[in-house]
Every structure is written in C-alpha cells, then in structure tokens.
Amino acid sequence: AEDAESKRHIFLTGFMGAGKTTVGQALAERLGWEFVDLDRAIEKRVGLSIPEIFAQQGEDIFRHEETRSLQLLDDGPGKVVATGGGIVGREENRRLLSRLGKVVFLDLPWHVLQPRLQAQGGRPLATGAQGWEPVRRLYEMRQPYYRQADLRIECSGLSPWQIVTRIVEML
Ligand code: S3P
Numbered sequence: 001a002e003d004a005e006s007k008r009h010i011f012l013t014g015f016m017g018a019g020k021t022t023v024g025q026a027l028a029e030r031l032g033w034e035f036v037d038l039d040r041a042i043e044k045r046v047g048l049s050i051p052e053i054f055a056q057q058g059e060d061i062f063r064h065e066e067t068r069s070l071q072l073l074d075d076g077p078g079k080v081v082a083t084g085g086g087i088v089g090r091e092e093n094r095r096l097l098s099r100l101g102k103v104v105f106l107d108l109p110w111h112v113l114q115p116r117l118q119a120q121g122g123r124p125l126a127t128g129a130q131g132w133e134p135v136r137r138l139y140e141m142r143q144p145y146y147r148q149a150d151l152r153i154e155c156s157g158l159s160p161w162q163i164v165t166r167i168v169e170m171l
Pocket of ligand 1: 087
C-alpha cells in the first residue's frame with residue numbers, strides 16, 4: 001500500500017552535465033506536472049549558491065541539505081524532480097528516491113560529459129582544477145548506484161525532446 005501511495009514523483013538522476021534539469025523541465029511540461037530542481041531548492045533554502053555552500057560550509061553540509069530537500073518533498077502531488085549528480089552517494093538518499101518515486105537514470109558516456117563540464121563550469125566537483133581524472137573516477141564510482149534506477153535511458157545522440165518521449169513511453 002505504501003508503494004502505490006508514496007511513489008508519486010519522477011526523479012531524474014545521472015552525472016553532472018547529463019541534462020537532468022533540461023530534460024526535467026521538458027518532461028514536466030509534457031506531463032503537465034510541476035518541476036523541481038533540488039539544487040535550486042537548496043540554494044533558496046540556504047540563501048547561497050551551490051559553489052558558495054561548498055566553499056563556505058563544506059560538502060557535508062551540502063549533502064545534509066540534499067537529504068533534507070528529499071524529505072521535504074514527501075507530500076503534495078507528483079512532481080518531476082531533477083536531482084544533483086551526487087544524490088546517489090548516500091544510502092539514505094537512495095532509499096528515499098525509490099520510496100518516493102520512479103527513478104530515471106540519464107546515462108551518457110564520459111567522453112560526452114567531460115567536454116560539456118569543461119565548457120559549462122560552475123560546479124565545485126567538476127572544475128578540472130586537479131585535471132579530469134578525479135572527476136572521471138567519481139563518474140565510474142557512481143555508475144553502479146545510478147544503475148539501481150527503475151529506468152535507464154541511453155541519452156547519447158538524443159535531443160532533450162527525444163529523451164522525454166522515450167521516458168514517457170517507458171513510464
Ligand atoms: C554534484 C552535482 C551538482 C550539484 C553539486 C554536486 C555532484 O548537480 O548538486 O555541485 O556531486 O555530482 P548537477 O548534477 O546538476 O550538476
């Protein structure tokens with residue numbers, strides 16, 4: 001009973017640069033659902049940008065806020081939720097994700113993500129300041145957790161609209 005009642009959201013997961021926000025907005029529009037970006041929700045609550053939170057308060061505080069933002073979702077109608085790439089790191093988060101909704105993994109190979117991250121900037125864990133090898137290792141380490149999703153979409157070569165269509169077909 002708990003499942004049918006509480007699994008109402010759609011969570012987009014995947015590494016930084018996978019397009020969770022872009023696809024999430026488009027998916028929400030297609031479904032006529034509300035869209036929530038967890039990183040933006042955290043920035044609003046804390047009153048600082050993500051890079052500022054990392055710099056001034058540290059990653060642990062950010063991860064705490066991340067879990068908190070999942071817990072705060074636990075009522076109201078179903079939403080499309082774009083998560084931060086590190087959400088799968090904590091066991092508690094993984095449990096919350098699968099309890100609260102359907103988890104959709106936007107899967108892209110590293111060789112597609114890396115140039116995007118380099119071009120976009122603004123991510124404390126993907127600055128390239130230490131070179132890209134540590135970031136690639138983070139990508140590799142997280143793959144098994146992303147793969148615990150209910151749905152995995154291979155996004156390579158697909159436009160956001162095509163990805164949305166694929167998700168809607170598979171839901
Ligand atoms: C992070 C990903 C970011 C943001 C924070 C940490 C990560 O979100 O939550 O910088 O650990 O992968 P995006 O995946 O939207 O870039």
